[in-house]
Each structure stands twice: as structure tokens, then as C-alpha cells.
Amino acid sequence: MSENIEIPIREKNIVLIGFMGVGKTTIGKLVAQKLYRDFIDVDEEIEKIYKIPITQIFKELGEKEFRKFEKEFIVNTCSQTKLKVISLGGGAFLHEEVRNVCLSRCIVIYLDLSWESWKERLPLIIDSRPVLQNKTLEEIEEIFFKRREAYALHNSKICTNDLPPETVADSIVESIKMAWDLYQPHRE
Ligand SMILES: Nc1ncnc2c1ncn2[C@@H]1O[C@H](COP(=O)(O)OP(=O)(O)O)[C@@H](O)[C@H]1O
Ligand SMILES: O=C(O)C1=C[C@@H](OP(=O)(O)O)[C@@H](O)[C@H](O)C1
Numbered sequence: 475m476s477e478n479i480e481i482p483i484r485e486k487n488i489v490l491i492g493f494m495g496v497g498k499t500t501i502g503k504l505v506a507q508k509l510y511r512d513f514i515d516v517d518e519e520i521e522k523i524y525k526i527p528i529t530q531i532f533k534e535l536g537e538k539e540f541r542k543f544e545k546e547f548i549v550n551t552c553s554q555t556k557l558k559v560i561s562l563g564g565g566a567f568l569h570e571e572v573r574n575v576c577l578s579r580c581i582v583i584y585l586d587l588s589w590e591s592w593k594e595r596l597p598l599i600i601d602s603r604p605v606l607q608n609k610t611l612e613e614i615e616e617i618f619f620k621r622r623e624a625y626a627l628h629n630s631k632i633c634t635n636d637l638p639p640e641t642v643a644d645s646i647v648e649s650i651k652m653a654w655d656l657y658q659p660h661r662e
């Protein structure tokens with residue numbers, strides 16, 4: 475369990491979680507722009523470090539190595555930074571240490587999508603998500619619902635069904651600003 479250091483809420487990192495394909499990378503970038511913050515996409519950072527795409531990391535080094543690096547990268551980043559918008563990969567929140575560091579130091583936003591809507595995203599992401607390869611739709615559905623248990627731990631949930639990325643990003647910004655004003659109101 476990481477220590478619960480009091481970071482002013484306006485300075486906390488904003489972390490986006492949720493199932494693969496729900497829009498964490500796309501929407502995280504927009505939220506960062508709207509709040510004038512730096513954006514960190516954990517998968518993109520890992521790809522830059524290994525200099526190969528995630529699919530190749532899975533193939534050449536294996537999922538175990540990816541998960542170890544992913545966990546360490548997130549724990550370090552969340553412990554050492556403030557004022558960032560960070561999009562995690564969909565499997566990252568399954569690590570207990572990742573959940574602990576995110577929930578103690580960041581504002582965690584869960585992007586949710588119904589199974590029916592998510593199925594329409596599948597063709598867009600199937601080739602770039604190794605976890606989905608060689609699986610039946612029933613097997614993917616099982617993972618989709620199983621992972622909801624981990625995602626249930628969050629600070630705020632946004633249902634993204636039928637909403638374009640801009641609208642989702644606007645509603646995240648609105649909800650964050652509300653939390654800022656509630657818990658750390660500006661003093662004149
Ligand atoms: N709100 C949305 N509506 C429609 N398509 C979306 C939305 N958000 C993301 N997408 C599309 O879904 C795919 C996966 O998005 P991405 O941001 O990579 O998701 P994640 O990071 O959660 O895996 C991309 O092709 C993206 O353009
Ligand atoms: O859910 C997962 O296990 C994964 C999700 C991916 O990220 P996105 O959630 O951004 O697709 C990426 O980290 C990797 O392919 C594994």
C-alpha cells in the first residue's frame with residue numbers, strides 16, 4: 475500500500491482507466507489540452523522506451539515482461555509527478571500496486587462503455603491489442619465483464635455510449651472542475 479500523501483486536489487494527476495478501446499488515449503489527449511497539462515499515454519511511453527510496438531513487445535518478450543514494466547512505470551510516474559493527465563492501458567488497473575498508487579495520489583476517472591457499444595469498436599482495435607487476438611467473442615466478453623471488478627475502484631465514472639470524444643472530454647473537465655471547487659475553493 476502506498477502512503478496517502480496529501481496532494482492538493484488541483485495538482486493531482488488525472489488518470490483515465492477502462493477497458494481497451496473505450497477511448498482512454500484519444501480522450502486523455504483532449505482532457506490534457508483542455509486543462510493545459512502534459513499528457514502521458516503509458517503504452518506510448520513503453521513503446522518509446524522499448525522502441526517497438528506493444529504487439530511486438532508481447533511477441534518478443536512476453537506478456538509477463540510487459541506487465542512488470544507497465545506496473546513499475548506507472549508506480550514511478552504516479553509517485554514522482556503531479557499536474558499530468560495519464561491514460562493507462564486497460565490491463566494496468568489489475569495490478570494492486572497500480573490501483574493503490576493511482577487512488578492515493580491521483581484523480582481516477584473510469585471510462586465505461588456498454589458491451590453492445592464496445593463490440594462496434596472491435597474492428598478498430600483488434601490488430602493492435604494482443605490480448606484480444608485468437609479469442610472468441612464470448613471469451614472477450616468474459617474478460618470485459620471480469621475487468622469491471624477492478625475498474626469499480628475509481629473516483630468518477632463517465633459513460634461514453636454514443637458520445638464523441640470531445641463531449642466525453644468536456645464532461646470529464648466539468649466533473650474535475652467541480653471537484654476542485656468543492657474541495658479546494660479559490661480564496662479571494
Ligand atoms: N468516444 C468515441 N467514439 C467513437 N470512437 C472512439 C471514441 N473514443 C475512441 N474512439 C476510437 O476507438 C479506438 C480506440 O480508441 P483509444 O483512444 O485508442 O482507446 P483506448 O486507449 O481506451 O484503448 C480509436 O480508433 C478511436 O478513434
Ligand atoms: O487491456 C489490456 O490488457 C491492454 C490494453 C492496451 O491498452 P489500451 O487499453 O489503451 O488499449 C495495451 O496496454 C495492451 O495491449 C494490453
Ligand SMILES: [Mg+2]
Pocket residue numbers: 498499500515517561562563
Ligand atoms: Mg490506449
